[in-house]
Amino acid sequence: MEVDQAPYNNTHRAFLQAFMARSTMTLEDAKRVLAAIFTARDEDRPTLAADITEADVTSYISSINVELSPLDFEIRSARTQTADRTWIWAIVNTTSDPLTQVATTRSADEIAFVKRVLDAMFETHNTPRAEIMAITVTQALQLHKAPRSNNHETQQDDTPAPARSTLSMNDAQKCIENLIEEGWFEKSRKGYLSLSPRALMELRGWLVDMYNESPDEDDTEAEATARIRVKSCEACREIVTVGQRCSNRACRCRLHDACVRQFFRGQGGADKKCPVCKQEWTEQTFVGERAARPASRPSGASAASRRSMMGGDSDEDSD
Ligand SMILES: [Zn+2]
Ligand SMILES: [Zn+2]
Structure with a gap:
């Protein structure tokens, strides 16, 4: 292809429009879209997706990013957390409140x-006992009502309970459907809602600011770990909302499933040890909706961790 030196033109605009019409694009999506754009420009010489290289795609994206930058938008790439760890691109806002x-x-x-x-x-x-980081649609719908007293975070005594922030069940349902359609939430086969790769890309910094607390001097290892609610993968350093955790509950080590395979292959050993605390890595303790399975729950949850589940009526806690 002769695209790399091309100045910003209508083909870039068409590519950007295709981008904005979707929430994310994989490399294969981007190749197909570019091929269609080139074919539309020159119908006598149809372009196939196979003719487009990854370099063509990244060249288009960097040209578009130059144009987007003054508008505080940027096309960024990130890998999905699933086993194949596909690269995806998404347009993210680089400034305002995510x-x-x-x-x-x-x-x-x-x-x-x-x-x-x-x-x-x-x-x-998302507690030390079960880092699910997802909720079922039913659980989400139950949140349509604003809580009477919201003592989450800092207590703002004079703030009246915002009664008007209650949504009707119907509107809550529609809101969730829109968020799925626009690619912010993903719904799993078992009906769990979680943040999509695109949402994680855009919300990463905000999630860390919002849900992670700074450690206290007197913290035990377990307490310090519990304060970091949004944890990063020990191998690739990206956020883990789906993956594995160390079988030592106090340990902060988390790994994506794909990163587990790579990590321990690199170590070449048969018995896998946690890179942080050296306890055996069992591949039986999970982050994500698999953590909600009764099978992965250690027996005898402490009173403290039970208390920390207070307020939630999650199904993993119902028996
Ligand atoms: Zn990873
Ligand atoms: Zn560990």
């Missing part, structure tokens, strides 16, 4: 609802 971005076309009440859903994912359903 939660407002997620909810850019939504009302204040809907934004408040989205915040309650995120709190449920990253606090209520």
